[in-house]
Amino acid sequence: MSYSINLGQWNHVFAVPASVADQHLKLATExxxxxxxxxxxxxxxxxxxxxxxxxTASSVEExxxxxxxxxxxxxxxxxxxxxxxxxxxVDPSAVQVHVSDTPKNTAQEHHTAVSRAVRPDTAFVAxxxxxxxxxxxxxxxxxxxxxxxLSPGDTATLxxxxxxxxxxxxxxxxxxxxxxxxxxxxxxxxxxIGIQWSDAGVYTVEAAELEIExxxxxxxxWGRVSSLLGLxxxxxxxxxxxxxxxxWLNEWSFNDEMILEAYERCVDVKGEYNMSYINAILKRxxxxxxxxxxxxxxxxxxxxxxxxxxxxSKGSVFSAEGASFDLAQYEKQSLFDE
Numbered sequence: 572m573s574y575s576i577n578l579g580q581w582n583h584v585f586a587v588p589a590s591v592a593d594q595h596l597k598l599a600t601e602x603x604x605x606x607x608x609x610x611x612x613x614x615x616x617x618x619x620x621x622x623x624x625x626x627t628a629s630s631v632e633e634x635x636x637x638x639x640x641x642x643x644x645x646x647x648x649x650x651x652x653x654x655x656x657x658x659x660x661v662d663p664s665a666v667q668v669h670v671s672d673t674p675k676n677t678a679q680e681h682h683t684a685v686s687r688a689v690r691p692d693t694a695f696v697a698x699x700x701x702x703x704x705x706x707x708x709x710x711x712x713x714x715x716x717x718x719x720x721l722s723p724g725d726t727a728t729l730x731x732x733x734x735x736x737x738x739x740x741x742x743x744x745x746x747x748x749x750x751x752x753x754x755x756x757x758x759x760x761x762x763x764i765g766i767q768w769s770d771a772g773v774y775t776v777e778a779a780e781l782e783i784e785x786x787x788x789x790x791x792x793w794g795r796v797s798s799l800l801g802l803x804x805x806x807x808x809x810x811x812x813x814x815x816x817x818x819w820l821n822e823w824s825f826n827d828e829m830i831l832e833a834y835e836r837c838v839d840v841k842g843e844y845n846m847s848y849i850n851a852i853l854k855r856x857x858x859x860x861x862x863x864x865x866x867x868x869x870x871x872x873x874x875x876x877x878x879x880x881x882x883x884s885k886g887s888v889f890s891a892e893g894a895s896f897d898l899a900q901y902e903k904q905s906l907f908d909e
Contacts, residue, residue, distance in 0.1 A: 585611050602629040606637035643737045690727040709740040716747045717756045725758045736769040745779045792816035800834050815850050823857045828864050
């Protein structure tokens with residue numbers, strides 16, 4: 572004899588962490604709850620963003636925001652492309668949930684891409700501020716630092732950086748004071764740097780201090796270089812300008828005379844200022860340990876080495892010491908290819 576119990580729809584049930592109801596129900600949006608329930612129900616299956624979007628009647632953007640919400644709330648954890656229930660909410664041996672990739676798009680693969688930054692709506696912000704006194708205090712400090720009332724968009728940006736990107740309030744406060752100190756006290760700059768910090772894992776006060784120190788050194792280096800080369804009114808420095816200036820002064824330890832010499836040689840050859848060309852000249856000198864004008868002059872008056880050989884692929888001549896250098900080739904290379 573065999574027995575069976577027909578439980579109807581109860582034949583298929585799945586667990587939901589109690590913390591979802593006890594701690595997150597007031598804060599989660601309808602889309603975020605739908606996405607979590609669908610993922611838990613289909614544990615062990617490959618679920619795409621498009622499938623989630625269709626099943627929950629939510630946009631793909633809302634779906635990705637919902638997944639990040641539950642990760643930042645500690646309900647789910649991410650390991651590469653795979654999601655699993657957080658060990659703090661369920662048995663770590665529980666079945667894993669796999670979310671398959673949408674069609675590859677580099678600009679949309681990581682949550683820190685600006686195009687994927689989804690600001691929370693007014694209702695979510697209001698509910699979160701009632702629950703999180705630290706965040707409410709951050710908004711008050713932000714108004715004081717920026718010396719103006721925060722717009723709804725400004726408020727949503729700070730809430731997004733905290734709740735979606737996981738940056739603690741004390742770290743965001745440090746970021747606000749930094750951008751104000753360099754004369755860029757606007758929320759667009761805060762958002763841009765905040766997302767970069769999240770991407771780099773800057774989530775602690777100690778990490779933020781190191782990052783601010785690094786950015787300060789880069790800005791000071793660019794200020795010195797731009798003054799030396801007469802580039803005072805070029806607007807906000809680009810990433811390449813900051814990276815190059817920091818490298819020349821803080822990493823390669825060149826003095827003003829050597830940077831100016833490289834600049835003048837660049838203008839003599841190119842007829843104009845070209846940062847990539849200057850960087851190539853300085854890199855050659857650094858690799859040859861030529862760090863002063865005296866050393867440069869000495870290296871240039873040495874008798875040429877007689878034994879030379881040609882590079883069969885390019886036809887350029889290299890000395891036995893490998894001192895010659897193809898600047899044209901360096902000029903074609905991107906600064907960030909190194």
